Amino acid sequence: MRTLITDISLLHQVEYATDAPRTRVAGADMATVPMLENAWLLTENGLIHSFGTMADMPDMHADETIDATGRMVLPAWCDSHTHTVYAAPRDGEFVDRIKGISYEEIARRGGGILNSARKLNTMSEDELYEQSLERLHKVMAQGTGAIEIKSGYGLCLEGELKMLRVIRRLRESVPIPVKASFLAAHAYPQEYKQNKEAYVDLIINTMLPAVAAEGLADYMDVFCEEGFFGVPETERLLEAGWKYGLKPKIHANQLHYSGGVQTGVKHNALSVDHLECVGDAEIAALMGSSTMPVLLPGAAFFLGIQYQPARRIIDAGLPVCLASDHNPGSCPSGNVPLLLTIACTQLKMTPEEAVNAVTINGAAAMELEREMGSIRPGKRANLILTNKMHSLAYIPYDHGNNPVYRHII
Ligand code: NIG
Ligand code: FE
Numbered sequence: 001m002r003t004l005i006t007d008i009s010l011l012h013q014v015e016y017a018t019d020a021p022r023t024r025v026a027g028a029d030m031a032t033v034p035m036l037e038n039a040w041l042l043t044e045n046g047l048i049h050s051f052g053t054m055a056d057m058p059d060m061h062a063d064e065t066i067d068a069t070g071r072m073v074l075p076a077w078c079d080s081h082t083h084t085v086y087a088a089p090r091d092g093e094f095v096d097r098i099k100g101i102s103y104e105e106i107a108r109r110g111g112g113i114l115n116s117a118r119k120l121n122t123m124s125e126d127e128l129y130e131q132s133l134e135r136l137h138k139v140m141a142q143g144t145g146a147i148e149i150k151s152g153y154g155l156c157l158e159g160e161l162k163m164l165r166v167i168r169r170l171r172e173s174v175p176i177p178v179k180a181s182f183l184a185a186h187a188y189p190q191e192y193k194q195n196k197e198a199y200v201d202l203i204i205n206t207m208l209p210a211v212a213a214e215g216l217a218d219y220m221d222v223f224c225e226e227g228f229f230g231v232p233e234t235e236r237l238l239e240a241g242w243k244y245g246l247k248p249k250i251h252a253n254q255l256h257y258s259g260g261v262q263t264g265v266k267h268n269a270l271s272v273d274h275l276e277c278v279g280d281a282e283i284a285a286l287m288g289s290s291t292m293p294v295l296l297p298g299a300a301f302f303l304g305i306q307y308q309p310a311r312r313i314i315d316a317g318l319p320v321c322l323a324s325d326h327n328p329g330s331c332p333s334g335n336v337p338l339l340l341t342i343a344c345t346q347l348k349m350t351p352e353e354a355v356n357a358v359t360i361n362g363a364a365a366m367e368l369e370r371e372m373g374s375i376r377p378g379k380r381a382n383l384i385l386t387n388k389m390h391s392l393a394y395i396p397y398d399h400g401n402n403p404v405y406r407h408i409i
Helices: 027-031 091-098 103-108 113-121 125-141 157-173 196-213 231-243 260-266 280-286 297-303 310-315 336-346 351-358 360-364
Strands: 002-012 035-044 047-053 064-067 071-075 077-079 144-150 178-185 219-224 247-252 271-274 292-295 383-388 404-408
Touching: 027 310, 027 351, 077 351, 077 360, 091 103, 113 157, 125 144, 125 157, 125 404, 157 178, 157 196, 178 196, 178 231, 196 231, 219 231, 219 260, 231 247, 231 260, 247 260, 260 271, 260 280, 280 310, 292 310, 297 336, 336 351, 351 360
Parallel strands: 002 064, 002 071, 077 144, 144 178, 178 219, 219 247, 247 271, 271 292
Antiparallel strands: 002 035, 035 047, 071 383, 383 404
């Protein structure tokens, strides 16, 4: 099956087969998104075959031809941090927060993640799957072409396995890559609040072996945060994950300078995510490491807390990745175009930086950089064909609206 897209007004994030493969973009390089004007692109059997400018378009056969006059084509978004599998919304807590009760206080009172766990543990796997599939289709229509999804609302063996099995079923049901992270260390269940070590033991000795035996997870996640999992617990959990081949990909420094960034880097995390609290020590730890800083400004927006210092991180020469954090508590939206707007208006990222952060860097943050994240021959033809628009900046500018005309997969 060959699809030919012609007369594309702007083809973004191009990379030629002869170029050294781009694996991630950092620092000042984030300001540029390589592009071609007035271009064509040919896909073959689900892969990008070739592209070029209309002036030099060779004669070719295609099964389908799409006229993209006035439209742009980009690689689909790579959303590397989500909790898209959950049982129920938490709009009651949203109202509580408006009235002044903090996210942490809600958690201390047994709400928040524990509220989600109670609901998830009484829901059937089939119902959880159906709900989650609907959410996944919604974000795919907004241009998400690869996604990572976490467990972490089970907080017991059966609940965590149920979530991870749902993620596996989702992977089998949609044509986009879906990665799974094991996040039993998301919160302490009520019955372990007085004996936290026993819950960490349960994760390490019972849950991890079961998850690994079924091959259900790609990554090991921990909510490393004051009031949740401290540095010593996080270290034990990450070491245990590595024994089963699960690379760390952790929640760090959302609410406090928790030491999570340094701990993630020390344990060779693929990414450290959230990063509202980042200072010189965190930046120094990230410099020279291969750990990707992943910013989740949608959660900071929705919780009304401080934003991540994206400029400081980029200006230090580091890469920045953006992800949605789609979850029922701190960010009920998995809408990447909206995320781009927040990154531009609140984090002062340029549209080019934001697009790099959620394409090639998003792919890198889930080890998909060889198949996703740029327009390169041989990569997946997983593409966004936009509505009629004339610049990359128009996507975050046109906030609240979906730029996607068609998601070509
Ligand atoms: O990434 N910070 C921890 N976990 C999620 C939120 C989970 C929830 O509130 O349900 C996050 O923001
Ligand atoms: Fe999260």
